[in-house]
Amino acid sequence: MFDKGAARFPENVSRNYNDAMPGRYSALLLKLSVFFEGSVLSNDILVDIQNLHFNYDGRPVLQGIDMKIPRGKVVAIMGGSGCGKTTLLRCIGGQLRPTGGKVSLENNRVSEMSHAELYGLRRKMGMLFQFGALFTDMTVFENVAFPLREHTDLSETMIRDLVLMKLEAVGLRGAHALMPGELSGGMARRVALARAVALDPMLVMYDEPFAGLDPIALGVIGQLIRKLNDALGATSIMVTHDVHESLMIVDYIYFVSQGKIVAEGTPDEIRASTDPFVHQFVYAEVDGPVHFDYPAPTVVREFLGGGARG
């Protein structure tokens, strides 16, 4: 919906201008229109990934990913375990340098930034880690206050108010004095969410936010992700394999398999998709293009000689 439509838009506009303004100025107007429309479009796209490649120890993990993530949207990146989703997220955050292609965030080439520039950009990002990654030697309050204390000169009174407001947003204001070890998995994830949005970031990245949660906590986290994104006017990228929760809260979904985007679409398009990969993934089918078994010699070869030895 976003990327393909966005790519077509300038051509449509230019064609309209060309029809309406014949004559010697038409070519100039056409170029200007493309330029200005192109600027508007590039401003609407927060994350632009083009032909992204990443190899780990010579093994290709990402192979030519193209992705455009517009501002204000919640986008899910889905796929089986080990398909390269988290690597993709880490390339966006600049934690990994791609081996090819480019990642642009707010028209800045993340992959070519210096350490200092990257840190400047990361002040506008938040990230929720799979198990929260809360600082275990700090209370819930101190965890949420951490980015505020590190990056602002706000007074302690102001920090206190902001932290309690963030904790209130995730329903944990009353737990501000607890230590991370005293929290359940769902509560820890919510505290981490409050910490991720403490500086009101423009981009929030979620790495498996639903992993290991009970259905109630899962629903709560899902709703919080959507509501916080809309309330902050942020953009969210969510790496997950929880199909049903994601289909309820996201605007667009990319499916990644073996380092490539194999399908994409809105939740409605995904539900109606007849693509074998999407169908297998959404309906959790055993048979399909994705194999459950790890590659191995045939059973006959393994047991009747010539196979691997234990």
Add this chain to the structure above:
Amino acid sequence: MAESSSPIRKLGHAVVDRIWRLGFAARFFVAVLKYSGPSFRRLPLTLREIYFSGVLSLLIIMVSGLFVGLVLGLQGYETLQRYGSTEALGVLVALSLTRELGPVVAALLFASRAGSSVTAEIGLMKATEQLKAMDIMAVNPIARVVAPRFWGGVISMPLLAALFSAMGVLGGWLIGVVFIGVDDGAFWSQMQSGVDFRYDVWNGVIKSFVFGVAVSVIAVFEGYDSVPTAEGVSRAITRTVVTSALAILALDFVLTSFMFRGTS
């Protein structure tokens, strides 16, 4: 395939890996020094680490120092008695402690007690993605986590060594003067005249500072470079204790050979 698993190739890989890791450790040390600014600008960060590394090591250092002094007193008296110079017990105990035993034994204890703890803490922070979380929040983990722990250790070490030596002297005095009956005045006056501040005490302080740098950098590096699993962290802790002990003893030999050449 057979070629890649040949012993020579494995040996080559192991050597290259060790050299690469040594280079990485050197670059890491430079990075720790480079990002040490916040450790001093935000002093509470470093004071907290001095408390965890230094103050919480006080008990083991004081008790060990006392026992080492008691043993030195007994052994020293036993030997000196043969030559009829038991009044030199004070100077023997003091020189043994300030020159060698104080810095070396205190550093070995410090590596076991505080070094292993620092490695475990940083290793577990890595395993639970706390360091990554800090990095994505644009907070440099080397500046915020590693450097304060490094300087906490470096500052604590000479103080602990001094305390160890003081407790050792007290132990020697207890055994020699209180229990055996060596003359109190001779014990202290011999010590005062026999121990040179710059040559003996100051060299001991330099030694303990060098040991503090070595133990602290090994501890923070092993934690930061640990494999982020339970087994990886446990191996890193073991490496901290073993490498620190070897580094302390090797550095002690090098420093002693430069500092004490029998000129005094």
